[in-house]
Amino acid sequence: MRVTDIITKKRDGLELADSEIGHLIKAYTADTVPDYQMAAWLMAVYFQGLTDRETATLTMAMATSGEMVDLSQVTGIKVDKHSTGGVADTTTLILAPLVAAAGVPVAKMSGRGLGFTGGTIDKLEAIPGFRATLERAEFIANLQKHNIAITGQSATIAPADGKLYALRDVTATVESIPLIASSIMSKKIAAGADKIILDVKVGSGAFMKTKTAAITLAETMVRIGQLVGRETIALLTSMEQPLGTAIGNSLEVREAIEVLSGRGEPALREVCLTLGSHMLVLGGKALTPAAARQQLAALIDSQQALAKLGELIAAQGGDASIVYDCRKLPQARYHLAVTSDHQGFVDKIDAAQIGYAAMLLGAGREHKGQSIDLAAGVALTCRLGQPVGPNQPLATLYSNTELQLQPAAGIIKNAVRVATQPGEISPVIIGLVTSQGFQLA
Incomplete structure (x- = not known):
């Protein structure tokens, strides 16, 4: 199978076979396909697109290019959440302990920030003593014992995606919906999720500037999930202004604690409660989002969600007392x-x-x-x-x-x-994409 034939076929707008996509990704990961050939294929995809089947095949080829995390020994339905990135997006620090306190296992592999988009691991490392790198056995053990574990993204997870993303970044092929969707979904699938919820940001502070583009991306990822056997839904949320009021690592930890204490920015709380309610339904802990929302609000009011954050911090070597005394964070x-x-x-x-x-x-x-x-x-x-x-x-x-x-x-x-006059303010929750399509909030 010649790589030039695969490039030519996609350049001419023809649909690639599963074996052709699989061969290309395997060979590129093994460094037997040079960057200039893969760049040509990426540009062909940028202009010709991929079918849903091709996109799903590409996703699984990248997911299986490295280690596939097996969470089957952990009881319960593992629901993973991914955000397409934004400013003051502190949802993971709030959502993970909140949902774990409700009984849904939360196994998170997160990254560091680059540019102005903050990384969850950087934020957690603002907590004195917190260890953000866990061996696989410790990660699983913590998840079983505490219902929550967060660790840095391993280089062995979807390595093909890492190589492809770096190449897309320097070949003007980043803004391709199939390539964005397969990149995101390959990492979520490789990380062992049973079900996936996506937070697709829309607006001036997001990668997707328009609602139309965001819906297209969300629908593509939901279809990928269907095709590879992972139930996936996507929430569209506004990024016309920073989601929270804190931008910066220790500042965002403080804001997460405020929200889990029943205070904090209302928009940030709203996004967390909405995402969390769908996670509880996906995880089999509630029949409807409305019922799930009541559970989550009660966990905040009772301070159980805040205590779960302290439990996570202590389990990973950090000073859990910061949840009650934020002055211990870096100043x-x-x-x-x-x-x-x-x-x-x-x-x-x-x-x-x-x-x-x-x-x-x-x-x-x-x-x-x-x-x-x-x-x-x-x-x-x-x-x-x-x-x-x-x-x-x-x-x-x-x-x-x-x-x-x-x-x-x-x-x-x-x-x-x-x-001189107040302008129109978009609602923070824009809509939901499921296998049935897009619906307004």
Whole structure:
């Protein structure tokens, strides 16, 4: 089977056989197909697309290119959640202990942040002593004992996806729905999930800028799940402003604790309760999302979900007392309040620019392997539609490098727009995609 024939066939818009896709991915993972040939195939896919069957075959070829995690010895239906990424998206830190407290096993393999999108592992490492790298046996043992375990993404999970993503990033083929969908789903399937829920972000601070594009991506991933035997649903949520008010690692841990304590940003709580309610239904712990939501709200009110977060932290070597005393989290040496120059209503909060400001302060990475400041970040004190007056705080900046405070403040000033009249605010929950299609929330 010649690789040039596979490239030519897709270039001409023909459907590839399972054996052709499998051969291509296996050979590329084994370094017997050069980057220039794979780049040509990716560009052919970018322009010609893939059928649902081809996309599912590509997904499984990447999933099986490395280690497949077996969670069968853990009792219960394992439901995994994936977010397409956003700013102040602290859902995993809230959702994982909340759902685990309700009896659904939560086995999470998470990554580090790159750019302005924060990584769950970075956030957890802001907790003193927390070990984010677990051996497979310890991961399974913790999951069995505590119903929850979170570890860093292993390089042996879907290695073909890692190679392909790096190549897509430098060949202008990232924005291909089949390639995005297969990349996300291959890692979820390889990580051992029985069922999958996806949080597809929509808006200026998300990868998918329009609802139409987000629905297409969500529907593609749901169909992949169907074709490979993993029930999958997708929630569409708004990223027209940061989801929470904290952007930065220790700041986001603090906000997660606030939400689990019954306080915190309402939009962040709403997304977590909505995602969690569907996870409980998928996991067989509730018959309807409404009933599941009542269970989850009760677990927050009773502090059981907060206690489960402490249990997770203690099980992985961290100081669980931080859930009751956030002063033990890393604290920045310098801070600066950014205030409004005008009177009016907050009309726009550019989530991507807020994220870039946090990265400039040290909270994010511009390249892999870069060290970060776990205490750095942005705490927003404004939300869309909120009235503000001159000199009223819009955000507080935190950093251990005083030099970056003023440049970051300039970014925040430009990112937050104040108008004379309040604008229309999109609902945070946009809709749901199931095997039956898209429905509005």
